[in-house]
Structures are given as C-alpha cells and as structure tokens.
Amino acid sequence: MVAPREPHEPKQDRSRATRQRLLEATIDCLAELGWAAATVAVVAERAGVSRGAAQHHFPTREDLITAALEYMFDTRTMQSRTESAMLSAIAEGADRTRAVVISLVESYTSTIFKAALQVWTHAAADPALRERIVPLEAHFGRVSHRMAVEALGVDDSDPVTHHLVQATLDMARGLGLADVLTDDSARRKTIVAQWAATLHEALQGRPGR
Amino acid sequence: MVAPREPHEPKQDRSRATRQRLLEATIDCLAELGWAAATVAVVAERAGVSRGAAQHHFPTREDLITAALEYMFDTRTMQSRTESAMLSAIAEGADRTRAVVISLVESYTSTIFKAALQVWTHAAADPALRERIVPLEAHFGRVSHRMAVEALGVDDSDPVTHHLVQATLDMARGLGLADVLTDDSARRKTIVAQWAATLHEALQGRPGR
Numbered sequence: 001m002v003a004p005r006e007p008h009e010p011k012q013d014r015s016r017a018t019r020q021r022l023l024e025a026t027i028d029c030l031a032e033l034g035w036a037a038a039t040v041a042v043v044a045e046r047a048g049v050s051r052g053a054a055q056h057h058f059p060t061r062e063d064l065i066t067a068a069l070e071y072m073f074d075t076r077t078m079q080s081r082t083e084s085a086m087l088s089a090i091a092e093g094a095d096r097t098r099a100v101v102i103s104l105v106e107s108y109t110s111t112i113f114k115a116a117l118q119v120w121t122h123a124a125a126d127p128a129l130r131e132r133i134v135p136l137e138a139h140f141g142r143v144s145h146r147m148a149v150e151a152l153g154v155d156d157s158d159p160v161t162h163h164l165v166q167a168t169l170d171m172a173r174g175l176g177l178a179d180v181l182t183d184d185s186a187r188r189k190t191i192v193a194q195w196a197a198t199l200h201e202a203l204q205g206r207p208g209r
Numbered sequence: 210m211v212a213p214r215e216p217h218e219p220k221q222d223r224s225r226a227t228r229q230r231l232l233e234a235t236i237d238c239l240a241e242l243g244w245a246a247a248t249v250a251v252v253a254e255r256a257g258v259s260r261g262a263a264q265h266h267f268p269t270r271e272d273l274i275t276a277a278l279e280y281m282f283d284t285r286t287m288q289s290r291t292e293s294a295m296l297s298a299i300a301e302g303a304d305r306t307r308a309v310v311i312s313l314v315e316s317y318t319s320t321i322f323k324a325a326l327q328v329w330t331h332a333a334a335d336p337a338l339r340e341r342i343v344p345l346e347a348h349f350g351r352v353s354h355r356m357a358v359e360a361l362g363v364d365d366s367d368p369v370t371h372h373l374v375q376a377t378l379d380m381a382r383g384l385g386l387a388d389v390l391t392d393d394s395a396r397r398k399t400i401v402a403q404w405a406a407t408l409h410e411a412l413q414g415r416p417g418r
Contacts, residue, residue, distance in 0.1 A: 034334030036245065114333065117386075121330035124323065124389050125243030134390055163403035167380055170400060174383030177326075180333050181343055191379060194372035202407045 108176030155208030239324035317385030364417030
C-alpha cells in the first residue's frame with residue numbers, strides 16, 4: 001500500500017517560512033553573540049538553513065540586519081497592540097496601572113530589546129545604519145506611547161499625563177539596559193511596583209481619570 | 210645671554226600625563242567611533258602619542274579598555290561626589306530635587322556614558338569582559354545611589370524612598386540610551402521637569418523629609 005502523499009507546501013510559503021527562521025535566528029544571534037558575530041553564515045547555521053538559501057534571501061549582511069530590524073519593529077508593534085488590548089480588559093485602578101507598567105518593562109527586557117541594543121550601539125558610530133533606524137524607532141516610540149495611553153485609559157492631551165507616560169517608557173528602557181550584564185529581575189520587581197504606585201497616585205485627578 | 214633652562218618635568222609626571230591622555234582618547238574613540246574602532250593604534254593617534262609609547266603603557270587592547278573602564282569609573286565617582294556636595298548647598302525643596310534629577314540625568318548623557326555603553330554592549334557577548342565590568346558597575350551603582358540620597362537629603366532606610374531613588378536612576382539610564390542615536394535634549398527636558406515634580410511630591414511626608 002502506498003502512503004498518501006503529503007500535500008505540496010506551496011513554494012512561496014516555504015520561502016516565507018525560511019525567511020522568518022533566518023530573521024528570528026538573527027535576533028537570537030545579535031542578543032546572544034553580539035553585533036560582530038551576527039553574520040549571514042552564523043545566522044544561516046543557527047536557523048538550519050543552507051548558506052546558499054540564506055544568501056538568496058539576504059545577499060549581504062546589511063540586507064539581513066535591515067530586514068531583522070524591520071521584523072523586530074513589526075513584532076514589537078504587534079506584541080504591544082495585543083498587550084494593550086488585554087490590559088484594557090482589567091478594571092481601571094491601581095491593578096491596571098501596575099499591569100501596564102509591568103508589561104512595558106517586560107517589552108524592554110526581551111530578547112528583541114537585547115538584539116536591538118546591539119544594533120543601536122553599533123549605529124551610534126555608523127551614520128548610514130543610524131539613518132535607517134531612527135525613523136523606525138521614532139515610529140515605534142509613538143506606537144508604544146499610544147498603546148500605554150490606551151491601556152492606562154488616560155487623556156494624553158494633558159501635558160502632565162503625557163510626560164508621566166513618557167517618563168515611564170524611559171524608566172522601562174533604563175531597566176532594560178540594567179538587565180543586559182546581569183539578571184536584574186529581583187531588583188527590577190521592587191522598582192516597578194514602586195513606580196506603578198507613584199504613577200497611579202500622580203495620575204489621579206488628571207483629565208480622563 | 211643664555212635663557213634660563215626650563216625645569217625638568219619629572220619623568221613619572223610626564224608618563225602619568227601620557228597615560229591620562231591615552232585614557233581620555235580611548236573614551237572619545239569609544240563614544241564617537243564605537244567599540245571596534247577603539248584600538249591602541251587609533252587611540253594613540255587621537256592622543257598624539259607614538260604607537261610605541263602607547264604600547265609601553267598598554268601592551269594589549271584589553272589592557273587599554275580595562276584601564277579606560279577604571280578611569281571612567283573613577284571620573285564618574287569623583288564627578289558624582291563633587292555634584293552631590295554642590296547640590297547639598299541648595300535650600301531643601303522642589304528646586305533642590307529638580308537640580309538633583311537634572312544632575313543625575315546629565316551624568317547619563319555624558320561622553321563617558323556613551324563610551325561605557327559601547328563596552329557594556331560588547332560585554333553582553335563577552336563573558337571575560339563582563340566579569341571585569343560587573344563589580345565596577347555594581348560599586349558605581351551604590352556610589353550614585355548614596356550620592357543621590359545625600360543630595361536629596363532623604364532617609365534611604367525607608368523602602369519607598371529607596372525605590373524612588375533607584376527608579377530615578379533607572380529613568381536617567383533610559384534617557385541616556387534615548388540620546389545615543391538622536392539629540393533627545395528637548396524631549397528630555399520636559400520629562401526631567403515632570404519627574405522631578407512627581408518625585409518631590411512622592412517624597413513629601415516620607416521619613417527624613
């Protein structure tokens with residue numbers, strides 16, 4: 001008896017899956033091995049893709065890094081949207097504020113943040129790379145801010161509210177950087193709890209609250 | 210008439226001055242050119258020191274980077290002490306709190322921060338370098354925290370106070386990172402003003418206030 005043949009996976013789906021595997025491997029390589037080690041060859045090996053196939057998708061390292069940046073940006077935006085929708089379901093109050101702060105801080109301690117940090121730091125001395133990153137980051141900053149505002153259920157046209165949300169994102173970024181060389185999770189937990197309580201207090205009585 | 214001879218600069222003073230010039234050039238090279246470019250040869254040229262003299266002081270790049278890290282640490286500690294003493298002279302109140310927050314944030318947007326960021330980011334994927342940095346950073350974190358507590362004139366044994374000071378340092382670190390790819394000074398100014406006001410409010414009625 002002949003086993004039924006597997007239906008053919010359409011070629012473009014296979015190609016898309018390979019591309020995604022390469023991009024995810026790039027993020028892992030950047031976060032774990034650092035900027036210099038994240039080459040097409042190393043990434044291809046990590047992804048279990050032949051070097052030829054990898055080079056078909058990304059002829060140069062620059063192509064790979066640029067695509068990975070866009071992929072990181074899309075993933076962060078999508079995660080941020082999903083989180084925001086989930087957080088809005090929590091009853092308004094101190095619990096929701098805390099959940100929003102925890103969620104923001106988590107996004108800055110992720111593998112994607114650690115990978116992005118390698119790219120940002122390299123871009124500090126590479127004007128061409130910087131030029132590609134800056135608009136993506138500015139856009140992501142606006143998305144994150146808007147998601148935080150929606151999740152908190154506050155009125156961002158109030159300058160105090162606007163600046164407090166910005167400060168929260170800056171604090172989250174600082175906690176992300178503090179987690180790069182050591183596991184900072186125990187200290188971070190206490191800081192996040194305090195920040196959430198102080199933020200909640202400061203937002204009371206602001207417009208929209 | 211014979212001109213009076215210049216007094217001899219003692220040899221060890223000259224040597225110390227050369228060493229310091231090399232370390233300061235290392236910081237500038239790291240901040241401006243990035244990790245990969247900060248080699249003994251590039252640093253020697255920037256410092257106006259012969260390559261031979263540079264290699265006499267720092268036989269390997271590792272020696273140079275390690276010494277530069279210690280120099281950054283000492284400079285940051287010294288600056289932090291001087292700032293703290295100056296800030297303590299301001300009358301206690303919202304003005305002093307704002308001055309303390311401004312001073313902390315400035316220390317995270319300095320050339321030294323940008324140079325240190327290059328080393329931290331590289332160390333994320335270099336366990337030997339990380340091992341050398343982590344104790345220095347932990348020590349500097351404690352020094353910064355103590356200086357901030359003294360400058361604010363607060364009682365750090367109160368957990369809320371302790372965590373608010375920590376959160377302020379984390380926010381300052383995040384603002385430092387936000388300034389690496391673009392000049393973030395205009396946005397930063399508004400965040401710092403808001404957080405200083407919120408921090409001041411939150412510290413009212415805490416022990417020591």
